[in-house]
Amino acid sequence: MTKLHAVGLVTEYNPFHNGHLYHLTTAKRQTGADVVVAVMSGNFTQRGEPTILDKWTRAQAALANGVDLVVELPVFHAVQPAHRFAAGALQLLDALQVEQIVFGAEHPEWDFDQLVAAEAQFDPQEFHDYHATYASQFNAQLAAQTGYSLTDPNDILAFSYYKARHEAGYQFDLQPMQRIANYYHQQTITGTIASASAIRQAVQTKQAIDDTVPEATAAALAQLINVPDWDTLYPILRNQLIQTPVQQLAQYYQMGEGIEYRMQAAAERSLTFADFIKQVKTKRYTYAYLTRLCLYVTLGITKSEVANAVANPYLHVLGFSDQGQAYLSQIKKTVTLPLIVKVDQDLKAGMLKLDYRAGKLYQMFTPVEQDLKHAPIRRLSRK
């Protein structure tokens, strides 16, 4: 049997749209890979928001449009700042033996390895100005030393992939590709390519989005009654913040610098998520940092649980095509992480418990069980 070659993608698919289709088609053509492997965030995004569609629906749309294998990026890797998100995703793609990773960047022509080398000289202790975010202080120093300004979101992720590869010594090729349009911050829909956030916004305001997404996504979004959001989760977060002693709040992942006091006081005073965030926000913390922290609190995920989870990685397969299945057969004897195709009671209470809890919280938006006994989606490959 001929050996199958795989290209890896790091994705959220929130939701899967025409830009993603273009990305995967280009990646496959550019690399000549036989198999497209996507590592995809589960039910919560990097910024700590619930995804617009659940992970199974998003995996199905990806499979229907050419992805061959979808593996979940666990919540403790997915809901993280860029460098940890990237490190988690690359760990899984390395275990899945992909040979290249293709990703969009605003400046694919940059020498990201040079930036990584420059950053390695930084002392993180220097970024403790409490009136600015860590990211902005870091970027100011990088710009001062290299002349590059790392402010576009896909450039930041690209940098993070190079950094993760450097630190872990992975062998795969990293192939940045030009974003076809700088549409990330664009909030209105024109033509057939729009950003995921513009599409979510359009769904929220009941605008047409069918030109911008493949049929599988359009069909799923058409059935959506309410767009998942933090307003719905806030009563749970609020009660958790109020009834948990601050000493115990301090044990939650990413809680530090006394922000637990600030969050508890804000929760007591605020009846809506918007008011709450406004009261908690300072120049020191980004919205994304705070929203991620809110998710960790709501899920009751502690620092030691994350440390334990990070030390015990796994590959949770959400779906595959025939080609993806053949690829799994090819790697299964040499794969270096546990390959999980069905979550049983032991996994639910053990290795996968954080994803399981995240899935139970996501049931605020769908009655569908998100993990236990859920079989991977199978789909015939389109030849």
Next chain:
Amino acid sequence: MTKLHAVGLVTEYNPFHNGHLYHLTTAKRQTGADVVVAVMSGNFTQRGEPTILDKWTRAQAALANGVDLVVELPVFHAVQPAHRFAAGALQLLDALQVEQIVFGAEHPEWDFDQLVAAEAQFDPQEFHDYHATYASQFNAQLAAQTGYSLTDPNDILAFSYYKARHEAGYQFDLQPMQRIANYYHQQTITGTIASASAIRQAVQTKQAIDDTVPEATAAALAQLINVPDWDTLYPILRNQLIQTPVQQLAQYYQMGEGIEYRMQAAAERSLTFADFIKQVKTKRYTYAYLTRLCLYVTLGITKSEVANAVANPYLHVLGFSDQGQAYLSQIKKTVTLPLIVKVDQDLKAGMLKLDYRAGKLYQMFTPVEQDLKHAPIRRLSRK
């Protein structure tokens, strides 16, 4: 100045209705008291349900209809089986120096002191049949020994008052009065007297209730959009049960006999409160026991917090008439418990923290702050 004499009532006023008005008018006439003092449950009932109106609105209706002083029965006393509920209420009425307590009973002619004496001989270890509730086993033994069957709800409370007085050595008179009709279990409204549960049911189904309640209650109920219920609180309870390790669930008040495992498993499987309770229910546990337990879990109230709270009782004044204020002046130098008229930051974080948390949860039903800086309601007495 002439000494004022007070009669005490133990109430939930959920909501305040014509039966309550009859009760307090009769109590005052029968005892010749100058002042009517009501100890009233806060925002959650003895059965662990959220009250139909918040404690301030219910206190206001009581004051408007002849009660002179309303003191909150704290959540750790109010949400309890009859004997603890009664003991907590009588402790407050004793501290408030009332001379009589008047309460309804289905059989006011019974010799409750004799039943208390009989019960004192029981060995509670005998009631560990796991296929029946404690109450039903207790009652079977009482009936076997005394011939009395303690099954009507107000008889059970009456018994509990006698038992509490006996155990604590209180001096006040206990005066059971005949319930004017056995309307407790009656679920339809006829005439001007209906049970609180029939009234709540009628509000839920948008039936007229104005004949059965005084104007203050009718006006408040007319503004109610949704009747507070556990369906609304269930997402919070569910997440709490799922994300808290069972060892920690076992620390919550009233959790025992391994029911934490049963509750966690039921929460994982159930998307509605009704399904959840159905899955948890056994012959061993009453619905009231389970609902109370649900409240303690949702509020994160531990065994040690309740032990501490019970050891540090207080009198939180919700409102008074001129007569009630004069009575407070009369007793304030000799009152044996802390008299609280305004909850400040220290009380909120200290002695009153469980009521405060309960009030924050009750904000699922009203935007009104329930404790912090809330001044007592003042009302001119009707002469």
